[in-house]
């Protein structure tokens with residue numbers, strides 16, 4: 001029986017402290033999406049609107065960690081996914097959000113909510129529903145083990161496709177010149 | 184007939200006094216390097232150019248070529264060590280390539296591509312290093328300094344100005360500007376200075392120039408740093 005071999009791989013994706021640019025770039029694989037859906041089935045993802053990640057073969061994380069909820073989602077992905085991919089500059093090294101890291105969080109909050117011009121009786125939001133911001137933004141490998149990294153802001157559709165096809169074929173992903181980019 | 188040594192199984196000729204790195208460059212063989220520049224005395228500090236000479240690690244930019252040496256360079260082991268060095272440089276500073284004017288023209292980035300660095304691996308230091316935008320035509324972004332000392336050597340040895348210096352020790356080492364105020368605007372630095380041209384990364388930047396060439400069409404977007412070995416080095420040398 002080769003039922004197992006024919007079973008589609010389950011893939012989940014999420015955006016943490018990212019801008020969804022990496023997800024847009026993922027869609028940039030264009031008509032290769034048709035080939036991809038032959039082999040994979042999406043679990044939790046902004047593309048499916050499934051809210052909780054189930055057991056998956058591949059988890060794709062866009063964005064770094066800027067608040068407590070990001071950490072929680074990341075840890076759940078790590079528990080549920082056999083292979084975890086850091087997709088894009090922010091997941092790989094914190095990216096643009098991490099450029100706040102040299103500033104004290106209280107200074108940032110008061111600048112944004114209390115002292116910036118045009119704010120009428122500003123308040124720092126404190127609804128218990130809101131995830132607490134972390135003191136610093138961290139790339140995801142500083143919190144969980146990451147199996148595959150795809151750098152780039154965003155990585156090109158071709159780079160993403162190259163890594164996915166390598167993984168689907170059971171090869172170690174490798175990005176050569178032109179596909180490996182940090183910008 | 185000139186003398187030769189063996190580099191990764193290939194015979195490399197050298198002239199008396201040449202280092203292993205210089206002879207390799209002349210022969211068009213790429214050895215990763217960051218603090219070496221043909222116009223200046225080797226500094227031997229970044230260790231990217233480390234090779235094994237007769238089985239021992241040494242910096243090829245300071246080691247003199249000699250007849251019959253057996254040198255290994257492009258090996259899995261040495262490249263893994265070089266990759267680790269580059270990863271440490273990335274996490275020690277703040278390298279956000281997407282917002283760096285030097286991206287695509289940067290030797291640190293190009294060397295990391297060459298070595299297949301997919302992630303910074305280590306935990307980031309996220310140091311606090313304010314920029315110096317005091318000068319009307321130049322910006323200093325210390326976040327990206329890798330302490331190669333090329334600007335220091337250029338300013339001291341070519342421009343005869345000593346605008347830059349390295350201060351502190353160990354992890355506290357940092358680049359300083361030689362003025363009572365510590366600001367670049369209060370030095371006699373000039374746009375024509377060699378010191379302003381040599382930074383391999385995005386620290387010393389001409390203002391209002393950053394994106395004259397769009398990202399994606401820059402030096403190392405076109406060809407990897409190893410593939411540029413011959414032309415670039417011949418121009419430099």
Ligand code: SF4
Pocket residue numbers: 182277278279280283284285286287289290291292327384385386
């Ligand atoms: S100096 Fe080089 S490695 Fe650092 S941020 Fe700029 S392009 Fe990236």
Ligand code: SF4
Pocket residue numbers: 327328329330331332333334335347358381382383384386387
């Ligand atoms: S500013 Fe540039 S040239 Fe000067 S030491 Fe730092 S990295 Fe080297």
Ligand code: FES
Pocket residue numbers: 215216217218219226227228229230231232233242243244245
């Ligand atoms: S190039 Fe030799 S130590 Fe830096």
